[in-house]
Amino acid sequence: MRSEHLPLFGIEQAKNRTVYRLFSSSIFVCISATWVYRMIYVPERGDSMRWTWILLFAAELWFALFWVLSQSFRWNRVRRYTFKDRLSHRFEDKLPGVDIFVCTADPTIEPPLMVINTVLSIMAYDYPPEKLSVYLSDDGGSVLTFYALLEASHFSKHWLPFCKKFNIEPRSPAAYFANISDSISQSTEFQSIKKLYDEMEHRIETATKFGRVSDEIRAQHKGFSEWDSVSSPRDHQTIVQILVDGRDPRVLDTEGSPLPTLAYLSREKRPNHHHNFKAGSMNALIRVSGNISNGSIILNVDCDMYSNNSKSVRDALCFLMDEEKGHEIAYVQYPQCFNNVTKNDIYGSSMRIIREVDFPGLDGIGGPAYVGTGCFHRRETLCGNKYVEGRKFEWKRGFVRREGTVSELEETSKSLADCSYEKGTQWGNEMGLLYGCPVEDVITGLSIQCRGWKSAFFRPERIGFLGVPPNTLADALVQHKRWSEGDFQILLSKYGPLTYGIGRINVALQMGYCVYTLWAPTSLATLYFLIVPPLCLLKGIPLFPKVSSLWFLPFVYVIVAENMYSLFEFLWSGGTLQGWWNEQRMWMFKRESSYLFGFIDTVFKLLGLSNSAFDISSKVVDPDVSQRYEKEIIEFGRSTPMFTIIATLAMLNLFSLVGGLKRVVTDVEGSAFESFFLQLLLSSVAVLINHPVYQGLFFRKDKGRMPASLSFKSTVLALLICLISLY
Numbered sequence: 047m048r049s050e051h052l053p054l055f056g057i058e059q060a061k062n063r064t065v066y067r068l069f070s071s072s073i074f075v076c077i078s079a080t081w082v083y084r085m086i087y088v089p090e091r092g093d094s095m096r097w098t099w100i101l102l103f104a105a106e107l108w109f110a111l112f113w114v115l116s117q118s119f120r121w122n123r124v125r126r127y128t129f130k131d132r133l134s135h136r137f138e139d140k141l142p143g144v145d146i147f148v149c150t151a152d153p154t155i156e157p158p159l160m161v162i163n164t165v166l167s168i169m170a171y172d173y174p175p176e177k178l179s180v181y182l183s184d185d186g187g188s189v190l191t192f193y194a195l196l197e198a199s200h201f202s203k204h205w206l207p208f209c210k211k212f213n214i215e216p217r218s219p220a221a222y223f224a225n226i227s228d229s230i231s232q233s234t235e236f237q238s239i240k241k242l243y244d245e246m247e248h249r250i251e252t253a254t255k256f257g258r259v260s261d262e263i264r265a266q267h268k269g270f271s272e273w274d275s276v277s278s279p280r281d282h283q284t285i286v287q288i289l290v291d292g293r294d295p296r297v298l299d300t301e302g303s304p305l306p307t308l309a310y311l312s313r314e315k316r317p318n319h320h321h322n323f324k325a326g327s328m329n330a331l332i333r334v335s336g337n338i339s340n341g342s343i344i345l346n347v348d349c350d351m352y353s354n355n356s357k358s359v360r361d362a363l364c365f366l367m368d369e370e371k372g373h374e375i376a377y378v379q380y381p382q383c384f385n386n387v388t389k390n391d392i393y394g395s396s397m398r399i400i401r402e403v404d405f406p407g408l409d410g411i412g413g414p415a416y417v418g419t420g421c422f423h424r425r426e427t428l429c430g431n432k433y434v435e436g437r438k439f440e441w442k443r444g445f446v447r448r449e450g451t452v453s454e455l456e457e458t459s460k461s462l463a464d465c466s467y468e469k470g471t472q473w474g475n476e477m478g479l480l481y482g483c484p485v486e487d488v489i490t491g492l493s494i495q496c497r498g499w500k501s502a503f504f505r506p507e508r509i510g511f512l513g514v515p516p517n518t519l520a521d522a523l524v525q526h527k528r529w530s531e532g533d534f535q536i537l538l539s540k541y542g543p544l545t546y547g548i549g550r551i552n553v554a555l556q557m558g559y560c561v562y563t564l565w566a567p568t569s570l571a572t573l574y575f576l577i578v579p580p581l582c583l584l585k586g587i588p589l590f591p592k593v594s595s596l597w598f599l600p601f602v603y604v605i606v607a608e609n610m611y612s613l614f615e616f617l618w619s620g621g622t623l624q625g626w627w628n629e630q631r632m633w634m635f636k637r638e639s640s641y642l643f644g645f646i647d648t649v650f651k652l653l654g655l656s657n658s659a660f661d662i663s664s665k666v667v668d669p670d671v672s673q674r675y676e677k678e679i680i681e682f683g684r685s686t687p688m689f690t691i692i693a694t695l696a697m698l699n700l701f702s703l704v705g706g707l708k709r710v711v712t713d714v715e716g717s718a719f720e721s722f723f724l725q726l727l728l729s730s731v732a733v734l735i736n737h738p739v740y741q742g743l744f745f746r747k748d749k750g751r752m753p754a755s756l757s758f759k760s761t762v763l764a765l766l767i768c769l770i771s772l773y
């Protein structure tokens with residue numbers, strides 16, 4: 047084979063697929079057997095238990111459906127790898143322009159220092175700097191963020207040559223300095239760059255602390271004058287400032303190499319104009335960058351997701367530029383990874399199974415979803431192009447420079463980010479990121495796949511991007527509320543995987559999307575399971591087959607085999623036993639609270655009673671909270687409706703378990719244990735897994751405990767429910 051015909055990437059299929067398929071068929075057979083049991087033993091008409099039974103069957107059917115859908119992830123997992131040397135060899139001088147977007151929205155929960163660390167890590171990619179442009183979109187319209195970016199533009203002149211000279215990783219200064227080896231820290235170059243960074247950090251922190259920039263600093267750049275007319279983050283004109291003009295031959299780093307272009311954008315905001323959250327800011331970025339650098343590849347990252355691997359652009363291009371297959375791929379998604387997840391991941395924030403199983407699985411059946419960060423898109427496909435069989439991309443042209451002075455470019459860019467610009471256009475509908483959904487990313491990715499494109503999921507050995515996960519329980523639950531609500535809305539939207547998706551994406555991919563879009567309604571089946579069987583246990587009504595009955599076997603097989611498999615999968619993905627247990631707890635918490643609220647909010651939205659919001663996740667932690675996080679102690683600390691539900695259900699299962707045990711102990715015939723075994727098992731597991739909740743309610747003294755009022759409320763509520771059900 048001649049070298050120009052060698053592919054730029056390869057795909058490897060997971061092993062042992064046949065074994066898994068046999069195993070999952072055995073589970074399916076047993077699940078079907080449980081249905082037969084439910085149908086045979088349904089109580090007669092007129093029996094008070096009839097509806098309890100039928101609804102329990104419905105809940106079980108729902109979980110079975112969910113299980114079937116999630117098999118799509120496990121059917122054909124793949125792993126991709128790249129050949130970057132071939133890319134350089136064939137394409138080095140034809141590499142395309144790459145525009146990188148960083149989104150931030152609030153300087154208090156997304157500190158400017160963190161934001162510019164992300165920006166610096168991205169400016170330092172191993173890629174020709176004249177072809178790289180970095181845009182920071184600031185929905186917070188904050189002068190502090192602008193100031194930090196200005197500081198970063200100066201510091202980059204020292205930082206980029208340092209990164210390249212010593213070939214360091216990661217290239218976020220904060221992350222790099224936090225983990226350095228001794229040998230390098232002795233060199234003078236290291237000492238001096240560290241000093242520069244510390245001084246910059248100090249200046250930015252000072253400004254952040256006072257909430258303003260001094261007049262002295264304001265005099266450094268004309269851009270500050272824009273804030274003279276900013277009245278609030280929600281009411282201001284568009285601000286576009288090009289801080290580094292990569293085209294200018296006089297703008298060089300300390301080693302005389304060119305720098306990437308760096309621009310600040312804060313789109314116009316007006317109180318009476320809906321800004322569509324991140325989707326709105328991404329669309330403004332697409333247009334403004336199109337006017338300034340017009341790179342044909344777009345990477346976007348959340349402001350906390352710094353680049354941990356300087357080769358990511360080249361890796362992504364191996365997929366997009368491959369002569370044989372590249373023209374089918376619209377985007378390359380990297381997994382979302384986090385850098386301060388504790389060993390056993392109490393909030394399940396590392397999303398291990400999604401990263402190691404779901405997405406590699408989606409990749410084998412048409413391509414992963416777009417998850418909003420760490421994703422390389424083609425500009426054309428993001429702007430609504432359809433896939434045309436056989437049409438290839440022209441890379442020969444490489445990259446064209448824009449004409450015009452910096453101020454001309456800034457001036458012409460402004461109107462592109464004004465509120466009125468999108469009126470009467472297809473932006474947010476057929477073009478750019480879609481509006482109206484709290485998960486703008488997933489719905490946009492799905493719409494791209496529905497236009498015929500494939501996508502690729504890439505997990506390099508060295509993680510591509512690292513961000514900050516939610517580090518309190520409340521934050522994690524709120525984030526999942528937004529996701530489940532958004533995903534559920536996709537199901538009901540024009541782009542529903544079960545409606546619009548038919549014939550546009552393959553059946554397995556439709557099934558895969560359904561798993562996420564059905565998160566919200568799953569809360570109902572979960573609540574049923576956490577409430578009804580325990581109450582029936584308390585009242586002495588058996589709902590599952592006796593231990594001595596043959597029908598018991600399929601139930602037990604499904605329960606044991608599925609849980610063993612899930613544990614095995616978790617350990618195989620690099621997790622710990624305790625981590626798996628924590629993940630099960632979060633599974634339950636989310637379905638009791640986040641998904642329920644996501645479901646309710648969607649219903650309200652359908653009835654026109656409310657609008658979806660985008661609650662931004664906090665990326666800062668109070669030191670006290672952070673200490674508990676490190677020790678893996680769950681953070682409650684507040685009284686919220688979500689915690690009330692969690693605590694009440696924990697108490698309810700505790701009371702039922704006590705009642706059920708009493709029944710078994712006092713039972714003279716000795717058949718109670720047999721009849722209630724599965725209900726006792728269910729409540730015991732619920733109680734064991736809720737152990738940290740009881741601790742938070744009654745035993746902890748620290749600030750992260752449940753407030754006393756909540757302990758009282760949930761106990762009374764649970765008692766009331768038990769009493770009402772008994773009489």
Ligand SMILES: O=c1ccn([C@@H]2O[C@H](COP(=O)(O)OP(=O)(O)O[C@H]3O[C@H](CO)[C@@H](O)[C@H](O)[C@H]3O)[C@@H](O)[C@H]2O)c(=O)[nH]1
Pocket residue numbers: 149150151152156185322323324327347348349350417418419484485486487525528529532660661662663664
């Ligand atoms: O009005 C807004 C709101 C948010 N953001 C930015 O969007 C990003 C993601 O927000 P975050 O609060 O961190 O949400 P997460 O739940 O962590 O984000 C995940 O889920 C979102 C969709 O719900 C996606 O947009 C994100 O890319 C994905 O990482 C951040 O950089 C924000 O600054 C904006 O630019 N404008």
Ligand SMILES: [Mn+2]
Pocket residue numbers: 348350513514663
């Ligand atoms: Mn985030």
